[in-house]
Amino acid sequence: METMNTPTRWDLDILQYGFDLNELKRHMSKIETKLIDTNLNEQDFVTLSEIIKQVESLESYYYCLTVENINTSVLTVLKGTISMLKSKVRHINSNLQESLSHMSKKQFLNWSKSIDQKRFISELGKNGEVQRAEVKIISSFAKETLSSLEDMYTQLLNQFKVKEIFDHVENELTFSEANHLAMSHTDRNIRNSVFKELNHTLESQANLFASIYNQIVGLRLNEYKIKNEDFFDESLKMNGLTHSTLKTMWDVIDSNIDNLSNYLKIKAKEVGKARLSWHEVMSSSEEVSFRINFSQAIDFITKSLTNFDTNISTFVHEIIIRGWVDAEQRNTKPINGFCAPFPYEGESRISLNYDESIDSARRLAHELGHAWHFQQIGRIPSLRFSEEFFEMTMAETSSIFFETIFIDYVIQESKDLVTKKAILGSKIERSLNYLMSIRGAYLFEEKFYEYRKNGQLDVNMVEELSILCQEKAYGNSLSEYEPFVWIKYDQFYQADTPFYNYPYTFGFLLSIGLIELAKDDEHFHKKFQQFLAETGMLPLEKLIKKHFKIDLSEQKFWQQSIQRLLKDIELSNNS
Structure with missing residues (x-):
């Protein structure tokens, strides 16, 4: 079998932008220029679906970069750009739904006969049904705000420093490092010590996390109230x-x-x-x-x-x-692994800390x-x-x-x-x-x-x-x-x-x-x-x-x- 005896590193270079962040920016700009209003025909739908896959691949690429040694400010900008692209796609879909809502039943039936991919019809809404304008606005706002709150949570967690003493030397651990040691270290005493210190650190910042989670749930509840859900x-x-x-x-x-x-x-x-x-x-x-x-x-x-x-x-x-799997142990990785799909390329990438x-x-x-x-x-x-x-x-x-x-x-x-x-x-x-x-x-x-x-x-x-x-x-x-x-x-x-x-x-x-x-x-x-x-x-x-x-x-x-x-x-x- 042609596998390696040591954990592998994934291959991100085979993607169209690799680790070249300038090329990545150009790639995202090209995608944005393609996001224009779409007509109600199958070819335009196919083009839009391909763009959606490209955006999803970008999002997976972002998740892969979060476990690499990449500046957090770069990641924040990247995530913001991806959120903007997704918002534009949803806006285009809303306009398509609205156009369908103005069709008579006969027009809608005639139009649907011209679409071979029936999935497109069902995705745009039964008989052209469309959300109320105010619902679309609040949904768009909610998604962008929720994304910002998630990013705030991640940044706050990444800034954590947990102090722990090993062999009479004080060390500063990241949240990911501390959590991994607290749950997985083979020495029970070290496990317990790190667990206790991690919780002590979390307790000192718990008010901030409670505020973020309150905002997330409150925002969702307001959206559901408007939607009557x-x-x-x-x-x-x-x-x-x-x-x-x-x-x-x-x-x-x-x-x-x-x-x-x-x-x-x-x-x-x-x-x-x-x-x-x-x-x-x-x-x-x-x-x-x-x-x-x-x-x-x-x-x-x-x-x-x-x-x-x-x-x-x-x-x-x-x-x-x-080279789809990155099993190398790195401090930048969370305690759990993930699999990120790249639908445009027809591939995936897997990340985990493999410790035998x-x-x-x-x-x-x-x-x-x-x-x-x-x-x-x-x-x-x-x-x-x-x-x-x-x-x-x-x-x-x-x-x-x-x-x-x-x-x-x-x-x-x-x-x-x-x-x-x-x-x-x-x-x-x-x-x-x-x-x-x-x-x-x-x-x-x-x-x-x-x-x-x-x-x-x-x-x-x-x-x-x-x-x-x-x-x-x-x-x-x-x-x-x-x-x-x-x-x-x-x-x-x-x-x-x-x-x-x-x-x-x-x-x-x-x-x-x-x-x-x-x-x-x-x-x-x-x-x-x-x-x-x-x-x-x-x-x-x-x-x-x-x-x-x-x-x-x-x-x-x-x-x-x-x-x-x-x-x-x-x-x-x-x-």
């Missing part, structure tokens, strides 16, 4: 779900919370404690001593996926060779799942940005599907019983993170929106709310909770994605159910590939029913998925 409507639409299906999933998790939390109580007893703390639960999986270098990880991932679909294993091998732990190998498999998903969507023409139709519920199903197949393969192939149990324990803890930690984040976000309707929440109220929601999500099974989750998780500050958290829980349970389904269906891999390729063409619930005959509104499916996790817990307790 519930604050959940946008997120549910973006994820292709109904509220009843989401509630069904949470209800099933709630009904199993005692059985799930029992695992944490057993783990606590093993170390002589009545209960574990949030920090212990979230960092304990890092104590798995199993080491796997980058080349071995790629080998394991491809072999695990070969049993499912040889096309996927070939794809993984090829993108490593082509089983967890970093799992993250790699997760991001490769995203890359495979992006590849299936391909270059389908669209007048919308992918954030408007690329359902996170679907995205996380693909990525968690990959990571689960990989972890199951590693457990199966492991000959050492101690290592096998440790990796199984790591898998269970990760699974509980999807069902408990993320549930706590979801509950916090939901409650915050409800309370924010009546005014801003001060920092003490925010911290208290965060802890109360974690207590419910963990079934009151922990000794201490984390009051600053709402600062540490950048998901809460995403400008384009409200309620970012629950798609992970959804994708986790859906992927487990699909893996079980795949075991008895020799044609499953073809169905799965087509399912991913049709992202955004139908709401997720309908796509699942179309391809797999599964009704997500019924508790049966969700219970079957959780039952698979409970079997893992039983196996771990008996081994």
Whole structure:
């Protein structure tokens, strides 16, 4: 296999602007000159859809630069320019919708017959429906302001300096460095010390973060009020779900919370404690001593996926060779990885800090799942940005599907019983993170929106709310909770994605159910590939029913998925 024994660096030079920032500016200027009013004909629509893909590639390039040694002022300007280009695209689409709204029904039907790509018609609105002018104005203003607030959050976090003493020498750590050490360092004492100092630093600045988050939620609530929408409507639409299906999933998790939390109580007893703390639960999986270098990880991932679909294993091998993955450890990288799609070029780029732990190998498999998903969507023409139709519920199903197949393969192939149990324990803890930690984040976000309707929440109220929601999500099974989750998780500050958290829980349970389904269906891999390729063409619930005959509104499916996790817990307790 032509992989490397050391973590790879991605290749950004093959993109049309590489690392030449002057060329990048010229490229953005060319795109801006093309953004002129578009006529109601298919050729103009195709041209606009290509421009949209170019803008999306620019946005992915920006995310790639955030983990390089690039001046923050340059990044701020770049992000501002991208926001401006996206705003212009949306303005053009609004004008197209308005033009359609003036057509009679007969004119609209005649016009629609001239458009071969029927997706264009549906994206511009049924029968030319158009938003009220004041709604368009407030939506445009909201998106730009939310983007600015997200940038403010990022800049504030990047300025953090956490002081810590190593070998009698005082060091200044960035937020990313401190968070990584607090959650992943192999020395428990260092982990605990950095965690404590990081939280102390966050506490000193918590008022600023509370102000930013209050503004983000307040702005969204005002927009929803003008649109006469519930604050959940946008997120549910973006994820292709109904509220009843989401509630069904949470209800099933709630009904199993005692059985799930029992695992944490057993783990606590093993170390002589009545209960574990949030920090212990979230960092304990890092104590798995199993080491796997980058080349071995790629080998394991491809072999695990070969049993499912040889096309996927070939794809993984090829993108490593082509320089799509940056696995080098750098202080500029966040604790989690990401996969950035370049739809115009038909490629992706993956970033993560690969440290030879089983967890970093799992993250790699997760991001490769995203890359495979992006590849299936391909270059389908669209007048919308992918954030408007690329359902996170679907995205996380693909990525968690990959990571689960990989972890199951590693457990199966492991000959050492101690290592096998440790990796199984790591898998269970990760699974509980999807069902408990993320549930706590979801509950916090939901409650915050409800309370924010009546005014801003001060920092003490925010911290208290965060802890109360974690207590419910963990079934009151922990000794201490984390009051600053709402600062540490950048998901809460995403400008384009409200309620970012629950798609992970959804994708986790859906992927487990699909893996079980795949075991008895020799044609499953073809169905799965087509399912991913049709992202955004139908709401997720309908796509699942179309391809797999599964009704997500019924508790049966969700219970079957959780039952698979409970079997893992039983196996771990008996081994």
